Amino acid sequence: MTELKNDRFLRALSREPVDMTPVWMMRQAGRYLPEYLETRKKAGSFMDLCRNTDLACEVTIQPLERFELDAAILFSDILTIPDAMGLGLYFETGEGPKFKKTVRTEADVDQLPIPEVERDLDYVVNAVRRIRQELNGRVPLIGFSGSPWTLATYMIEGQGSREYRHAKAMLYGQPEVMHRLLDKLAETVTHYLNAQIRAGAQAVQIFDSWGGALSTPAYMEFSLKYMEQIVHGLIREHEGRKVPVILFTKGGGQWLEAMSVTGADALGLDWTTELGDARRRVGHRVALQGNMDPSCLFASPAAIRAEAGRILDSYGQGSGHVFNLGHGINQFVPPEHAKALVDAVHELSVKRHA
Amino acid sequence: MTELKNDRFLRALSREPVDMTPVWMMRQAGRYLPEYLETRKKAGSFMDLCRNTDLACEVTIQPLERFELDAAILFSDILTIPDAMGLGLYFETGEGPKFKKTVRTEADVDQLPIPEVERDLDYVVNAVRRIRQELNGRVPLIGFSGSPWTLATYMIEGQGSREYRHAKAMLYGQPEVMHRLLDKLAETVTHYLNAQIRAGAQAVQIFDSWGGALSTPAYMEFSLKYMEQIVHGLIREHEGRKVPVILFTKGGGQWLEAMSVTGADALGLDWTTELGDARRRVGHRVALQGNMDPSCLFASPAAIRAEAGRILDSYGQGSGHVFNLGHGINQFVPPEHAKALVDAVHELSVKRHA
Numbered sequence A, B: 001m002t003e004l005k006n007d008r009f010l011r012a013l014s015r016e017p018v019d020m021t022p023v024w025m026m027r028q029a030g031r032y033l034p035e036y037l038e039t040r041k042k043a044g045s046f047m048d049l050c051r052n053t054d055l056a057c058e059v060t061i062q063p064l065e066r067f068e069l070d071a072a073i074l075f076s077d078i079l080t081i082p083d084a085m086g087l088g089l090y091f092e093t094g095e096g097p098k099f100k101k102t103v104r105t106e107a108d109v110d111q112l113p114i115p116e117v118e119r120d121l122d123y124v125v126n127a128v129r130r131i132r133q134e135l136n137g138r139v140p141l142i143g144f145s146g147s148p149w150t151l152a153t154y155m156i157e158g159q160g161s162r163e164y165r166h167a168k169a170m171l172y173g174q175p176e177v178m179h180r181l182l183d184k185l186a187e188t189v190t191h192y193l194n195a196q197i198r199a200g201a202q203a204v205q206i207f208d209s210w211g212g213a214l215s216t217p218a219y220m221e222f223s224l225k226y227m228e229q230i231v232h233g234l235i236r237e238h239e240g241r242k243v244p245v246i247l248f249t250k251g252g253g254q255w256l257e258a259m260s261v262t263g264a265d266a267l268g269l270d271w272t273t274e275l276g277d278a279r280r281r282v283g284h285r286v287a288l289q290g291n292m293d294p295s296c297l298f299a300s301p302a303a304i305r306a307e308a309g310r311i312l313d314s315y316g317q318g319s320g321h322v323f324n325l326g327h328g329i330n331q332f333v334p335p336e337h338a339k340a341l342v343d344a345v346h347e348l349s350v351k352r353h354a
Helices: A008-013 A032-045 A046-051 A053-066 A081-086 A106-110 A122-135 A148-157 A165-173 A174-197 A216-233 A253-259 A275-282 A292-298 A300-314 A334-351 B008-013 B034-043 B046-051 B051-064 B080-086 B108-113 B123-136 B147-157 B163-174 B175-199 B218-234 B251-258 B273-281 B292-297 B300-313 B335-353
Strands: A088-093 A097-099 A139-148 A203-208 A245-249 A266-268 A288-293 A321-325 B088-092 B097-099 B141-146 B203-208 B245-249 B266-268 B285-293 B321-325
Touching: A008 A088, A008 A203, A008 A275, A008 A321, A032 A046, A032 B218, A032 B251, A046 A053, A046 A088, A046 A122, A053 A122, A053 A334, A053 B292, A053 B335, A081 A088, A081 A097, A081 A148, A081 A174, A081 B088, A081 B300, A097 A148, A106 A174, A106 A266, A122 B300, A139 A148, A139 A174, A148 A165, A148 A203, A165 A216, A165 B292, A165 B300, A174 A203, A174 A216, A174 B147, A174 B163, A203 A216, A203 A266, A216 A245, A216 A253, A245 A253, A253 A275, A253 B080, A253 B251, A275 A288, A275 A300, A275 B108, A288 A292, A292 B163, A292 B245, A300 A321, A300 B080, A300 B163, A321 B273, B008 B097, B008 B123, B008 B203, B008 B285, B008 B321, B034 B046, B046 B051, B046 B088, B051 B123, B051 B335, B080 B088, B080 B097, B080 B147, B080 B175, B088 B335, B123 B175, B141 B147, B141 B175, B141 B300, B147 B163, B147 B203, B147 B218, B163 B175, B175 B218, B203 B218, B218 B251, B251 B273, B273 B285, B285 B300, B292 B300, B300 B321, B321 B335
Parallel strands: A139 A203, A203 A245, A245 A266, A266 A288, A288 A321, B141 B203, B203 B245, B245 B266, B266 B285, B285 B321
Antiparallel strands: A088 A097, B088 B097
């Protein structure tokens, strides 16, 4: 394999010394970039874009051409797994993802097949392989999956939700059915991430977008437990290098201690948690990734720079921090504001690693 | 004034002994009750219902006729203040509240009038007086207001928001303008709550629905600071009895220590925070209100009862806990599920107060 020219991101995840704090942005390949919108138009639907190896590779690389990012992330969707389970993922203009079929009963759960990743999700594996080739060692490539709980909410509700009416009814009323569903999902996510690692993903992130909608004991029992199960099933070393795992529960700031003992290498933080406090709470067990309020990118480059500095100060001296937003970049952010952030993180962090 | 027949709620807020844990539900007068929908139909629009003293009183009392609730809460909207400031509040079917005018520039903020509460919000004050009369000492009446930050987000965005694009741009880019707006709002909220207290509200709650969308330092500077300012400006004793103040920041579980030293008597908790942990963190400084996941009410009465028991156990022995949901009750909850909750809290808590 080609040698990695910039391994700042991987080093920070292992809390090894770096010259400056690495930075990438969740959803960095996306609608705020005019070149993304161009490619998207060529592709057809959003899922057509995910399924087209050439174009998925193209949009993954696009933000790297504009900004000095320290990692690339596979362009894909978190709902590829339920789609491969036969639920029929589709997107309507201006709305979130939806499924043609839902999973609401014990029979629904039992009938759900466990996908054969290399066959049913070959387009993801192919995209990873192709992007890795195209990156040619420029920066590491991150693979990812949704968490079992997050996937389950979409599968049960059939779409995004604010109240999780059906998912919560199952969780509180038929916990054993929920556990069977989560177990199937955890097994599938493990296969899925391992296939991405074998195809060349050099780190993986589990997106637990809806873990923060749970009570503390429900989070432990229905979300964290399954992420831990996945972490233990992952290939942790590949091509002679450690493959770090990042857990990101949006709204999970109250549960960092529990998250830090799952075996994950790093925790993603949203912006509601103070980074310095988080560092004290998790000790030397894990690295931290985050955590600027993505809506700060609506303010001026000067304000963005000031906030980036504040967050770097909050973390303090030394390695173990990957700068990121606390959630995906918004489609209405001007690309030059994203550039201001990336440049500020590099410039302002040098002295933290002297 | 008539003597209070059930003062469990007020006693718990002052951490005085009670015979059982008091319970009420946020949005307990609402769309899940068929009788509410009937009255709503008679009234016309939602704001017509808020403005009609007789009907606002009627819907406030309705849930007390069904459930053994320990408090009534004024039926009104959190956005009455921006409406009285001239922004033109309206509701479109199936959508959240909207404003005809927004507040986005320095000039917009400077032109904003501070309402004369007894004149511009007389319908709220009249409703409080009338409900208090009608309750006739049955249970205490809670008054309320939105927090300055929460009101500001609606005023700036012109409607509810997920990203707070304009509000965050102002917060990060023109913090001094944001502070001027919040200052005006804090002054108005203080007048507004004091008018409710003078008219008969026996406790007040400040709803900081969107405080949880802020970073830790932004929460302290732009939300908590102004709630503290309000707490210090409130009438704290009336009719010979203490008027407790409850602060509720949805998503504020990470900031309880700071909230507990504002002078508020109690903190509202959403369901993501473990109640027993919260109690340890705030010590004897404040009472706690909450915190069942409102979506638990979609499960069976048996599951609801089990979860209520778990939450009571988490709090432990003694007074200082008002049972509530962690957010408003959902419109699709069957009323008999709400009854199961209220009854379970009373029955299961007796032994905690022996």
